Amino acid sequence: MPEAVGVIETLGFPSILATADAVVKAARVTIVYFDKAEKGDFIIAFRGPVSEVKRAMEEGIREGANVFGGVIQSHYIVPNPPPNVVDVLPIHYTEASEPYRFTF
Template sequence: MATDRSSRQAVGTIQTDGFPPVLAAADAMVKAGNVTLVYYGLAERAEFIVAVRGVVSAVEQAMAAGVLAVEATKRGALVSHYIIPNPPGNVDSVLPIHYTSASSDFWV
């Protein structure tokens, strides 16, 4: 179930074609903004996805850095990216975008 804390924060996702760009995006996002990486996984067709959480302004800053990092990567490409400010509790509880025990040490 979603915590009150996570429901007040934005979530940002970047989907890439290939592993190197998603790794570059994840690295750039956590370095550029005060965000927590909450999800990483495979999407369909050998694409990868990474999601971060934090306050809206930090997620916007992190996403901008992540997109630039993907575009600077020589192999792979940006498939999509999206920010959801203040996702409602039902979205947070159903999708894999919530804080977990694995990310709890890095909560922002």
């Protein structure tokens, strides 16, 4: 089953917290990356089947923007990323994220 990677960037920590919460509750996805971007922006990356990532993305955007002062800076989905992209970018499953990975 092809997997996708979804990425959401928000302004401020409350927005990314609400986004991450909505993402994992809305669909069978695993958060594989979290970090601060620039100037108070935060970013999460999550992986799962393409249909699940699409559903998680919709809910994450809705909830992140619903937080007081919440701003979604950017978001995108990469369906079926090639192995060289997964190896180079920080979007692979790690030892920390593996226990929460959904197997299909």
